[in-house]
Amino acid sequence: MELNRRLPRFTAKIDALQGVLGKFETERTVDLHDALALERALMQMQVEWELFVRGLILDSATGNFSNIGGPVVSSHTIQLSSREQACHYLITQYPRTNKEPNWYVPTEAIRAASLLGVSNIDNISAQLGVSPWQIDSLRQLRNFIGHRSKASALKVRELGLVGRTDKIDAIGVAFSFNEHGTRNYSAWGQFMKYIARQLAI
Helix, strand or coil, X not given: CEHHHHHHHHHHHHHHHHHHHHCCCCCCCCCHHHHHHXXXXXXXXXXXXXXXXXXXXXXXXXXXXXXXXXXXXECCCCXXXXXXXXXXXXXXXXXXXXXXXXXXXXXXXXXXXXXXXXXXXXXXXXXXXXXXXCCHHHHHHHHHXXXXXXXXXXXXXXXXXXXXXXXXXXXXXXXXXXXXXXXXXXXXXXXHHHHHHHHHC
């Protein structure tokens, strides 16, 4: 199987979520029901990214997939023939927490790929090591939406997504323009899809 086989589904999901957001980008006001739906769409974008990275790295360890360079395999002598086996093995490498890594954190995902000994580690490291990591702002916004805590608000402010004394409006942040003149939610989706394509080749 090709490593990029899940790419169309991921792209379609991100496109659909962007479509939900796009319907409201020119609205001056959004009622509570729609605001909650938009916040869910933003959170789901982050979730879809995390699941894609997780799936691609675990798939890479199974020996069941190929990319343009040929078969993608794990260097371990232990047979990791499924995502579940690869995941169970990976968890054993974190004895203190006994949990999976935070797949949305590039350094943790790269380390997981290294621990699994995948043969496409160089490409994974190169793609997830891109700087600046444009969707870090989405992650921090997602944390704010989910927790509404002082700590999560501080992270959003530190990234300059809102002024230090301004009220944080998650929808307003999503619809704001970045330094390239692209609305944040659109830029996040474009970045995800680009990096996903590069990871899967």
